[in-house]
Amino acid sequence: MKKAEQRKWEQEIVYERKLVKERSKEDHLYADKDKFVTSAYKRKLAEQAKWMEEERLRQLREEKEDVS
Numbered sequence: 001m002k003k004a005e006q007r008k009w010e011q012e013i014v015y016e017r018k019l020v021k022e023r024s025k026e027d028h029l030y031a032d033k034d035k036f037v038t039s040a041y042k043r044k045l046a047e048q049a050k051w052m053e054e055e056r057l058r059q060l061r062e063e064k065e066d067v068s
Contacts, residue, residue, distance in 0.1 A: 009051050016048070 009048065013048055013052070
């Protein structure tokens, strides 16, 4: 279950990065338009950032505790 959740987060992050790249290609078309971001999307981004930070800390801890 834990691995499935980790893969889900990783897939969501990859998908979001792909969308950002696609949007950046079209930004020049909508430069004069307002951008709206919902509170749910902001919350999702905050959760992703929190998860990424926890994952980074976990990896650092594992490297530190590695005895090989």
